Amino acid sequence: MTAKQTSTKSKTAQKKNISLDDIREKAQEIYENRISKGIEGDEISDWLQAEKELGVKK
Numbered sequence: 001m002t003a004k005q006t007s008t009k010s011k012t013a014q015k016k017n018i019s020l021d022d023i024r025e026k027a028q029e030i031y032e033n034r035i036s037k038g039i040e041g042d043e044i045s046d047w048l049q050a051e052k053e054l055g056v057k058k
Helices: 003-015 019-035 043-054
Strands: none
Touching: 003 019
8 A cells, every 4th residue: 555545545534533543453353254264355355345344435
């Protein structure tokens, strides 16, 4: 993720009082759940799913 993307995402997350740490924790939860079920995926899809579930607008 580039610095510009990080900056944009953090501004977006702040509008709803959702921090990057909140997204990171949710993405970790999604990752652990996915791995425990043997579902393929990657960190980007986990991050995007976390944003979606937390209601982060882009």
